[in-house]
Amino acid sequence: MSMLKRYAKAVGMSEEAWKRHANPWSVWTRFAAIPLMILAIWSRDWIGWWALVPVGLVVVWLALNPHAFPAVERPESWTAKGIYGERMWLRDRSLVAGDHRKVQRLLVVIGATGFGLLVYGLVMLEVWPTVFGATLITVGQLWRIDRLGQLYLAHHR
Template structure:
């Protein structure tokens, strides 16, 4: 089982949750709000003290809830939906191998995001805005480029499995 599949299992991403997450509204509201809300919630400890745990909890609930609250999309023939499908293909790479040209770049891009996390966490711990912003920029760079690669992966793999084909409508 891949690490990513273990993480998806921890978030309880059922077939229904994945189908709902393929809604572009889910993808774009998650991309634009989840990280900034979490950062602001952690930073709010300056103003709220221990009460900042409330906005932190709200941000975490939003991250978990987002893939579940939107309806299944009317059409999945769009960049955001295909990015979600590519993530599912990537999670399944231990069962259905992906082409060689897709095997390394996603890991590199995940490393870029992880490096961003180091800067963002450090910036949040010491309340250094520039470290936090640099980290946030690296996280977004890595994640959005990763999603773009997932679109490409899905395009290359959609005919490899009838289940993959069924996601596109």
């Protein structure tokens, strides 16, 4: 079982949870959690160990998020198609062919680079790597959702 599948199982990503996670509110509020988490971690400079409280709240929200919104039975929005495509991809990686695999690998590199910059910026409390890292993560995720939405459209019956 892959790491992604283990993670999905660990956080209770049942079929119903995937349908709820496909709700655009779920997707966009997860994106909104990025600056909230950055602010929560950065707040250690102002409030010390109390920063663990807002960090914990964001972590709890991210765990609850895929279960918090009404289920999407028929994906019609861009985000819903992307999440349905993600579910298809997790079930059968062979659905992603040729050039799309190259793009998926590029998105992993973009995301990992962004994550590295973000961590560095947060540890050192430097604005530019924090903002640039968060931007790379966001762009990578948006592009990934788009690609997975294309996967959904290509294989939906």
